[in-house]
Amino acid sequence: MPSKVILVSCGTGVVTAGTTALKIRKIAAERKWQVDVKVVEFRQLRQAAADADVIVQIAPHDNEDYGIPRLSGVPFLTGFGLEKVIAELEAILKAPEEPPQNGL
Amino acid sequence: MPRSRQSSTLQPEMLRPELVFVALQAGSRQAALSFLAERMLAAGLVTPGFPAALLEREEAFPTGLQFPEATLALPHTETRYVLQPALAAAVLAEPVEFFAMGAPEQSLPVRLILMPAVQHPDDQIRWLYRLMTLFQFPGFLPHLIQSPTPESFIAYLRASLNALPL
Numbered sequence: 001m002p003s004k005v006i007l008v009s010c011g012t013g014v015v016t017a018g019t020t021a022l023k024i025r026k027i028a029a030e031r032k033w034q035v036d037v038k039v040v041e042f043r044q045l046r047q048a049a050a051d052a053d054v055i056v057q058i059a060p061h062d063n064e065d066y067g068i069p070r071l072s073g074v075p076f077l078t079g080f081g082l083e084k085v086i087a088e089l090e091a092i093l094k095a096p097e098e099p100p101q102n103g104l
Numbered sequence: 105m106p107r108s109r110q111s112s113t114l115q116p117e118m119l120r121p122e123l124v125f126v127a128l129q130a131g132s133r134q135a136a137l138s139f140l141a142e143r144m145l146a147a148g149l150v151t152p153g154f155p156a157a158l159l160e161r162e163e164a165f166p167t168g169l170q171f172p173e174a175t176l177a178l179p180h181t182e183t184r185y186v187l188q189p190a191l192a193a194a195v196l197a198e199p200v201e202f203f204a205m206g207a208p209e210q211s212l213p214v215r216l217i218l219m220p221a222v223q224h225p226d227d228q229i230r231w232l233y234r235l236m237t238l239f240q241f242p243g244f245l246p247h248l249i250q251s252p253t254p255e256s257f258i259a260y261l262r263a264s265l266n267a268l269p270l
Contacts, residue, residue: 010165014180014182014183014222014225015178015180015220015222015225015232016167016178016205018225018229018232018233019229019232019233019236022229022233023233039225057206058165058205058206059165059166059205059206059208060206061164061165072206073206074169074205074206074207077169077205077236077239078169078170078171078239078240079171079240080170
């Protein structure tokens with residue numbers, strides 16, 4: 001089964017996105033998720049979203065729809081609401097693949 | 105020793121007493137951030153563009169974080185402004201207003217500022233991650249905020265990091 005791709009983004013892609021990505025990888029290992037977790041800077045988000053399944057954002061920089069779900073990553077940093085966001089993320093990762101939109 | 109193994113722990117030169125301030129007087133977050141950024145510049149750790157970039161980044165992507173026992177701010181900017189990795193820190197005499205990470209309309213009163221200057225994210229991520237897990241430990245933030253001197257602040261931070269399981 002191919003891995004699902006999780007994008008973690010923030011303003012600089014360094015401090016908060018990096019530590020959040022590491023936290024998600026640890027959770028993924030515990031829960032045996034098949035995932036690839038990538039840190040992206042917000043400028044690269046639209047392009048990266050084309051090949052990803054979910055965005056975990058520390059700070060939304062826009063309200064655009066990139067075609068995949070977006071979750072707040074702040075709970076991974078503070079611990080508040082962490083169980084809830086893990087459950088939401090797991091539900092997205094376990095959802096069956098969407099059929100291609102253009103019927104190819 | 106390979107570089108990545110070296111910098112995965114908090115090296116002594118990253119946390120120096122001259123970059124740590126307790127009871128700092130600052131009338132605003134901009135004043136506090138400028139003060140810390142200028143100290144980093146004076147120590148040759150960042151480029152001249154760092155202070156302005158730091159303030160701009162804080163306005164665009166606020167870094168206030170609220171924990172049960174304290175609030176803190178984690179201002180940082182792009183790696184291209186950093187010449188050497190370091191951590192500056194301040195405990196303010198009076199709280200100043202920051203806005204919350206991910207919720208920019210939410211105002212938070214902040215007395216503790218931790219300012220990482222990251223040069224190589226892949227290297228520094230390990231201790232940054234460990235630092236951030238400490239924020240959730242009961243008693244850690246209040247103890248850090250009550251540090252009477254920069255040396256005791258650094259010693260407590262370092263001991264707490266070392267006490268975490270690897």
